[in-house]
Amino acid sequence: MQCSVCGAEAEDLTSGEFDGLVVRCKRCGEYAVADGALNDFLRLDYDARVAALEKAKGAAGAGRPEITPGLL
Numbered sequence: 338m339q340c341s342v343c344g345a346e347a348e349d350l351t352s353g354e355f356d357g358l359v360v361r362c363k364r365c366g367e368y369a370v371a372d373g374a375l376n377d378f379l380r381l382d383y384d385a386r387v388a389a390l391e392k393a394k395g396a397a398g399a400g401r402p403e404i405t406p407g408l409l
C-alpha cells in the first residue's frame with residue numbers, strides 16, 4: 338500500500354481491532370487513520386496531512402498516533 342501521508346511504499350497493519358487504517362511507513366512511522374477521518378484526511382494537501390500526523394503524535398504521547406475526525 339501507499340502511505341496515506343507521504344505516498345511512499347508502506348506496510349498495511351490494518352486489523353479488525355481498529356475501525357480504520359493502520360499504516361507503518363518508514364518516513365512517517367506507525368499511525369492509524371480512523372474511518373470517519375479518512376476521506377477528509379486524504380483530501381488535505383501534503384503539508385496539512387503531515388501537520389495532522391504531527392498533531393496526532395503529540396496527542397498520543399508514547400502510544401500509536403491516531404488521526405481522528407476531531408483532530409482535522
Ligand SMILES: [Zn+2]
Nearest residue numbers: 340343362365
Ligand atoms: Zn509516510
